[in-house]
Amino acid sequence: MKLSQKIQEMELSPIRKFVPYADAARKQxxxxxxxxIGQPDIKTPTVFFDAVKNFNQEVLAYANSxxxxxxxxxxxGYYKRIGLDYTTDDLLITNGGSEALSMIMTAxxxxxxxxxxxxxxxxxxxxxxxxxxxDIVAIPTxxxxxxxxAVREKIEGVITPKTKAIAIISPGNPTGKVLTExxxxxxxxxxVKNDLYLICDEVYREFTYDGRELRSFGSFKEAxxxxxxxxxxxxxxxxxxxxxxxxxxxxxxxMQNLMKICQARxxxxxxxxxxxxxxxxxDPSYFNDIKKEYEYRRDVSVQALxxxxxxKYGVPEGAFYITCQLPVDDAEKFLMFxxxxxxxxxxxxxxxxxxxxxxxxxxxxxxxxxxxxxxxxDMKKGINIIKEGxxxxxxxxxx
Amino acid sequence: MKLSQKIQEMELSPIRKFVPYADAARKQxxxxxxxxIGQPDIKTPTVFFDAVKNFNQEVLAYANSxxxxxxxxxxxGYYKRIGLDYTTDDLLITNGGSEALSMIMTAxxxxxxxxxxxxxxxxxxxxxxxxxxxDIVAIPTxxxxxxxxAVREKIEGVITPKTKAIAIISPGNPTGKVLTExxxxxxxxxxVKNDLYLICDEVYREFTYDGRELRSFGSFKEAxxxxxxxxxxxxxxxxxxxxxxxxxxxxxxxMQNLMKICQARxxxxxxxxxxxxxxxxxDPSYFNDIKKEYEYRRDVSVQALxxxxxxKYGVPEGAFYITCQLPVDDAEKFLMFxxxxxxxxxxxxxxxxxxxxxxxxxxxxxxxxxxxxxxxxDMKKGINIIKEGxxxxxxxxxx
Numbered sequence: 001m002k003l004s005q006k007i008q009e010m011e012l013s014p015i016r017k018f019v020p021y022a023d024a025a026r027k028q029x030x031x032x033x034x035x036x037i038g039q040p041d042i043k044t045p046t047v048f049f050d051a052v053k054n055f056n057q058e059v060l061a062y063a064n065s066x067x068x069x070x071x072x073x074x075x076x077g078y079y080k081r082i083g084l085d086y087t088t089d090d091l092l093i094t095n096g097g098s099e100a101l102s103m104i105m106t107a108x109x110x111x112x113x114x115x116x117x118x119x120x121x122x123x124x125x126x127x128x129x130x131x132x133x134x135d136i137v138a139i140p141t142x143x144x145x146x147x148x149x150a151v152r153e154k155i156e157g158v159i160t161p162k163t164k165a166i167a168i169i170s171p172g173n174p175t176g177k178v179l180t181e182x183x184x185x186x187x188x189x190x191x192v193k194n195d196l197y198l199i200c201d202e203v204y205r206e207f208t209y210d211g212r213e214l215r216s217f218g219s220f221k222e223a224x225x226x227x228x229x230x231x232x233x234x235x236x237x238x239x240x241x242x243x244x245x246x247x248x249x250x251x252x253x254x255m256q257n258l259m260k261i262c263q264a265r266x267x268x269x270x271x272x273x274x275x276x277x278x279x280x281x282x283d284p285s286y287f288n289d290i291k292k293e294y295e296y297r298r299d300v301s302v303q304a305l306x307x308x309x310x311x312k313y314g315v316p317e318g319a320f321y322i323t324c325q326l327p328v329d330d331a332e333k334f335l336m337f338x339x340x341x342x343x344x345x346x347x348x349x350x351x352x353x354x355x356x357x358x359x360x361x362x363x364x365x366x367x368x369x370x371x372x373x374x375x376x377x378d379m380k381k382g383i384n385i386i387k388e389g390x391x392x393x394x395x396x397x398x399x
Numbered sequence: 400m401k402l403s404q405k406i407q408e409m410e411l412s413p414i415r416k417f418v419p420y421a422d423a424a425r426k427q428x429x430x431x432x433x434x435x436i437g438q439p440d441i442k443t444p445t446v447f448f449d450a451v452k453n454f455n456q457e458v459l460a461y462a463n464s465x466x467x468x469x470x471x472x473x474x475x476g477y478y479k480r481i482g483l484d485y486t487t488d489d490l491l492i493t494n495g496g497s498e499a500l501s502m503i504m505t506a507x508x509x510x511x512x513x514x515x516x517x518x519x520x521x522x523x524x525x526x527x528x529x530x531x532x533x534d535i536v537a538i539p540t541x542x543x544x545x546x547x548x549a550v551r552e553k554i555e556g557v558i559t560p561k562t563k564a565i566a567i568i569s570p571g572n573p574t575g576k577v578l579t580e581x582x583x584x585x586x587x588x589x590x591v592k593n594d595l596y597l598i599c600d601e602v603y604r605e606f607t608y609d610g611r612e613l614r615s616f617g618s619f620k621e622a623x624x625x626x627x628x629x630x631x632x633x634x635x636x637x638x639x640x641x642x643x644x645x646x647x648x649x650x651x652x653x654m655q656n657l658m659k660i661c662q663a664r665x666x667x668x669x670x671x672x673x674x675x676x677x678x679x680x681x682d683p684s685y686f687n688d689i690k691k692e693y694e695y696r697r698d699v700s701v702q703a704l705x706x707x708x709x710x711k712y713g714v715p716e717g718a719f720y721i722t723c724q725l726p727v728d729d730a731e732k733f734l735m736f737x738x739x740x741x742x743x744x745x746x747x748x749x750x751x752x753x754x755x756x757x758x759x760x761x762x763x764x765x766x767x768x769x770x771x772x773x774x775x776x777d778m779k780k781g782i783n784i785i786k787e788g789x790x791x792x793x794x795x796x797x798x
Contacts, residue, residue, distance in 0.1 A: 001596050001625065002563075003656055004531070007506045013662035016464055037461065044459040052670065053452050060443040060640040062436065062633075065415055095494050095642075098664040106530050107406045111510055127663035131505050132403070133532060164400075195400050226400065234461075241459040241669030243494075257402055263412035264526035265497040269668045270640030271451065 010127050014332075014356035015369075021339045022350045031347040032339070033382030035370040038173070038320065041378075042238040042290060051278040052271050063267040065259065067093025067246070071273045074280035075231075075246060081284055082205075084218040086248045092258055093268050097203050097232035097245040102128045103261050104228055104247065107254060108197055109134035114162045115199070118149035120323055120357035120364060122173045122201075137163070138359035143314040143325065147175040150183030155190055165197035166190070171204040171214070174323045174357055174369040176298075176316020178208050181215055188223045197254075198223060203232040203245075204319035206287040209295040212317060224250040235320070237279040238290075244268060244276040294320050300376040304383035308390065320372050323354055328390060329397070331355065331368045337393045338385070349385040409526050413731075413755035414768075420738045421749045430746040431738070432781030434769040437572070437719065440777075441637040441689060450677035451670050462666040464658065466492025466645070470672045473679035474630075474645060480683055481604075483617040485647045491657055492667050496602050496631035496644040501527045502660045503627055503646065506653060507596055508533035513561045514598070517548035519722055519756035519763060521572040521600075536562070537758035542713040542724065546574040549582030554589055564596035565589070570603040570613070573722045573756055573768040575697075575715020577607050580614055587622045596653075597622060602631045602644075603718035605686040608694045611716060623649040634719075636678040637689075643667060643675040693719050699775040703782035707789065719771050722753055727789060728796070730754065730767045736795075737788045748784040 015037050022032045066072070072088040079086045094100040101124075109115070109132040117125060119138035129136055137158050141147040149155070155166065166187065170179040179187070191198040200217040208214045217227050232245040249255055301322060302315055310327030328334040331353040338348050354367035372379050414436050421431045465471070471487040478485045493499040500523075508514070508531040516524060518537035528535055536557045540546040548554070554565065565586065569578040578586075590597040599616040607613045617628050631644040648654055700721060701714055709726030727733040730752035737747050753766035771778050 001507075001594055001650075003653065004505065004507055004509045004512075006509060007656045007659060010656075010659040010663075012659055013464075016662040016665075019463060039461050041458060043457045048459065049454075055448075058442045059440060060447065060638045062438050062639040064418060065412075095498075095668075096665060099494075102664065106403065108400075108403055110403045110405060111532070113403075124663040124665075127659060131531075131660065133510070197400050239459045240461040241666070243666070243668040251400075254402065257406045257409075260406065260409040260411055260526060261530070263415040264409075264523040265501065266415075266495060266523075267640070267642070269494075269642040269671050271670060272668050 006130055006133065010130050011356060014123055014354070015352040018335060018339065018350065021336065025339045025348060029346065030343055033347065033349045033374060033378055033385065035374070035382050036350045036352045038235060038371045038373060039240055040235065040238045040320070040373040041375060042293070044239045045237055045279060045282060045286065047278040047282065048237070048239055048242070048275040052275045055271055055274055060270055063270045063273055065262040065267050067091065067268065068270065068273045068277070070277040071280070074277040078280045079218070079248065082216060084216055086218070090248055090250055090255065092247045092255065092262055093273060094245040094247060095268050096234060096243040097201065097230050098124065100230045100245045100247045101125065101201070102131065103258055104199055104230070105129050105132035105134060106261060107258050108164050112162055113164045114160060116155065116158055116163060116166045118147065119359055120174050120354055120367070122169055123356040125167065134164070136359050140360055140363070141175070143312050143323070147172065147177040147314055150179055150186050152186060152190065155187070159194055163194070163196060165199050167199040167201065168217070169201040171208055171318025173204065173319055174321045174354065175314060176319050176321055178212055178214060178317040184215060184217060184220070188217070188220045191226045192223050196226065197228060198226045199228050199230065201230045203230065203235055206236060207291055207294050207320060208318040209298060210317065214318070218248060228254065233276045233279050239276070239279060242272040242276055244272050294372070297372040297376050297379055301370070301372040301379045301383060304380050308387045321369050322372065323357070323367055323369050325367050326390060328366055328393060331366055334389070334393050338389045342389050342392055344385050344388055347381065347385060349382045349389070351386070405529055405532065409529050410755060413522055413753065414751040417734060417738065417749065420735065424738045424747060428745065429742055432746065432748045432773060432777055432784065434773070434781050435749045435751045437634060437770045437772060438639055439634065439637045439772040440774060441692070443638045444636055444678060444681060444685065446677040446681065447636070447638055447641070447674040451674045454670055454673055459669055462669045462672055464661040464666050466490065466667065467669065467672045467676070469676040470679070473676040477679045478617070478647065481615060483615055485617070489647055489649055489654065491646045491654065491661055492672060493644040493646060494667050495633060495642040496600065496629050497523065499629045499644045499646045500524065500600070501530065502657055503598055503629070504528050504531035504533060505660060506657050507563050511561055512563045513559060515554065515557055515562060515565045517546070518758055519573055519753055519766070521568055522755040524566065533563070535758050539759055539762070542711050542722070546571065546576040546713055549578060549585050551585060551589065554586070558593055562593070562595060564598050566598040566600065567616070568600040570606055570717025572603070572718055573720045573753065574713060575718050575720055577611055577613060577716040583614060583616060583619070587616070587619045590625045591622050595625065596627060597625045598627050598629065600629045602629065602634055605635060606690055606693050606719060607717040608697060609716065613717070617647060627653065632675045632678050638675070638678060641671040641675055643671050693771070696771040696775050696778055700769070700771045700778045700782060703779050707786045720768055721771065722756070722766060722768050724766050725789060727765055727792060730765055733788070733792050736792045737784070741788050741791055743784045743787055746780065746784060748781040748788070750785070
C-alpha cells in the first residue's frame with residue numbers, strides 16, 4: 001500500500017506539531033505561554049452561548065448545505081454594514097476559513113496549477129493547495145522592505161500560463177502587513193488584466209492599527225467576478241472552536257460549482273451556525289474595545305521584542321502576528337530547547353517556527369511567528385523568556 | 400478564469416439538489432415527506448444537549464487537531480465494548496464521516512488512481528474520490544442478485560495496477576446489504592493479497608435486522624494495516640447536525656500522514672465534540688429500541704412498496720435505505736412531477752433519484768433511494784403517494 005504522492009509532499013503544521021512537547025512541558029509542571037497559535041484569550045461574546053443554549057429542537061438535524069438561513073441573513077447584514085452588497089446567494093457557510101480555502105483550491109486548481117502568494121505566508125495554504133494538486137509561487141518579502149509585495153513587477157514577474165489565482169491575506173498572517181488602497185487597486189488591475197481569481201482572506205478585517213482604514217476587496221466592482229472573499233468567526237469574535245467560516249463571491253459559476261462540494265460534505269454544524277448568527281448580529285461597536293486591546297498588545301509586544309539584541313522584524317499594521325528573525329541558528333531547535341531544557345521561574349514560551357511559512361528553500365530557518373493573543377502582561381513575560389532563552393541557547397552552543 | 404477540470408466533472412448531490420423544489424412545494428402549502436435524505440426523526444439523546452449546555456469555558460477555543468481527549472476516550476470505550484482494541488493513537492476526529500472519507504482519499508489517491516466499490520454506491524463518494532484525482536471502478540449489483548458483490552471473480556476482475564483501495568459500506572447505503580462473515584473474510588483475503596487499503600464505512604453498524612450479527616472489519620487482525628474504519632455520530636445517535644465523525648486505523652504511517660491534513664484544517668467544533676463524547680458514553684442498551692424501531696419501519700415500508708405494481712427492489716438487511724427500480728421512464732422527471740404537479744390530500748413525497756449512485760453509464764435512470772427515517776405512519780403515507788403518483792405520471796405520459 002502506498003500513500004499518495006501529494007500527502008507525502010505535505011508537512012505537519014509548524015503551528016501545531018510542537019504541541020505534544022508543550023504538553024509534556026506542562027506535565028512537568030512548567031507554565032507555557034502559547035504564542036504559537038492565533039487563539040485569543042478574549043472572551044467569546046455570551047450571545048453565542050446563549051443562542052446555543054436556547055436551541056430547543058429535539059432532533060439535531062442536518063442544516064442545509066448552503067448554511068442556515070439565520071446565519072446567511074446575519075452575514076448579509078454584517079457585509080451591508082461594511083458597504084458590501086452580498087446577498088445570501090453570494091454566500092456559502094464553511095467549516096472555518098480552512099474549509100473555505102480548501103474548497104476554493106479544489107474548485108480552481110488542477111495538477112501543476114499555481115497560486116501566487118507573498119512570502120512568508122500562512123503555512124496551511126501549502127496543504128490546501130497541495131491537496132488540490134497545485135503549488136504556491138512565492139513573492140519573497142522581508143522585514144526590511146516592509147513585507148511589500150504589491151509591486152507590479154514583483155507580481156507580474158511570476159505570472160505564468162499555469163497561474164490560476166493570487167491569494168492575499170490582509171491584514172496579513174504572519175506579518176501583519178495591511179494593504180493600502182493603492183496597493184489593492186494595483187492587485188485588482190493585475191487580476192482583471194490577467195484573468196485570475198483573487199482569493200481574499202480578510203478574516204482579520206477589523207484588526208488594523210494606527211488609524212488605518214481597510215477597504216474590502218469585495219468593494220472593487222471591476223473585479224467582482226475575480227474576487228472570492230474568505231471570512232471566519234474564529235478571530236473576529238474569538239470563537240475559534242465554532243469552526244464557522246464563509247465564502248462570498250459574485251461569481252455565479254464558481255459558487256454553483258462550489259455547491260457540489262458543499263452538498264457532498266452535507267453541511268456545517270447546526271448549533272455552531274446558530275451561535276455564529278448571533279455573533280454576526282452584534283453591534284459593530286463590539287469591535288472598538290477589541291481592536292484597542294489588540295493594538296495595546298501589539299505595542300507592548302513590540303516594546304518587549306526591542307529588548308532582544310540582534311532581532312529583526314517589521315512592526316505589524318494589523319491582525320495579531322509578528323514574524324521575527326531571531327539571532328539563533330535554527331528556530332525549531334531553539335523552540336525544543338525552550339520546551340525541554342529552559343525556564344524562567346518555572347515558565348517557558350512556545351512560538352511557531354516559521355521556516356514552513358516560506359516557499360523559497362533555505363529561507364526562514366531562524367524565523368518565528370508569534371501571536372499577540374494573550375494579555376499584555378503575559379506577552380511581556382512570554383517574550384522575555386525568548387530573550388533570556390536566546391542567551392542561554394547560544395551560550396550552550398558556545399556562541 | 401477557468402474552473403478546475405475535476406470540479407467540472409463533479410455533480411450536485413442527487414440527495415440534495417432537489418431540496419429547493421421541495422421547499423417551493425412547502426411554500427405552496429404542500430406537506431412533503433422527506434424520504435430523500437438519511438435524516439432520522441428519532442430524538443437526539445438529551446445527554447448531547449446537556450453536555451453542550453454544561454460547557455462553561457468563557458473562550459470557545461480551538462480543540463486539538465486530533466480531537467478532544469474526552470471524545471477520544473469515549474470512542475475507545477465504545478470500540479472496546481464491541482471488541483475492538485483501538486487506542487486514542489489509532490483515532491482521529493473528523494467533521495462527520497464525510498471529512499473522514501475526503502481525508503482518506505487525499506491521503507491515498509493521486510491522479511488516475513482507482514477505488515473499487517459495489518454499485519449502486521453512496522453517491523458522495525464520487526465527489527470525495529474525484530476531488531482527490533481518483534475514479535470509482537464499480538462492481539455492478541442488482542436487486543435480483545441480492546446486491547451481492549463479495550465474490551472473488553467480481554472483485555479480482557476489476558483490480559488493476561491503479562487500484563489503491565476497496566471501499567465498503569456495510570450495512571449498505573443505498574441498498575441495505577449487510578456482509579456475512581464469510582464475505583468479509585473473502586474481502587480481507589483479497590486486500591491482503593493485493594496490498595490494497597480497505598476503507599470500511601461502518602456508520603450503520605448497529606442497524607442490522609432479522610437477527611443478523613455484524614462483525615467489524617476492525618476485528619480482522621491479518622488486515623489491520625489495510626483496514627481504515629470510518630464512523631460517525633450522525634445516524635448512530637441521530638445527531639446529524641453535530642458533524643462529528645472519526646477515522647480508526649492501526650496503520651501508523653497512514654495516521655501520521657492524515658494528521659498533516661487534520662492540522663491544516665485546525666480542528667473539529669469544540670462544543671459538538673463535547674456533546675459527542677456524551678453520546679459515545681451511552682450504555683449500549685440505547686441501541687436496542689432504536690434498532691427495533693428501524694426494523695419495524697423497514698417492515699412497514701416493504702409492505703407499502705409491495706403495493707406498487709412493477710416495482711423492483713431488494714429487502715434491506717440493515718441501515719435504513721431501500722433502492723427501488725420504479726416503473727417510470729425517468730426518476731428525476733417523476734420526482735419533479737411529484738413536487739410540482741401532484742399531491743394526495745395536499746401531501747407529496749420527496750426521494751433521491753438514484754442514477755447518481757451508479758458509475759455504469761445509462762444504468763439507474765428509473766431507480767430511486769428512499770430512506771425509512773420517518774415514523775411508520777409517515778412512511779406508509781409517503782410510499783402511497785409514490786404509488787398513486789406513478790399512476791398519474793404514466794397516465795399523463797399516455798402510458
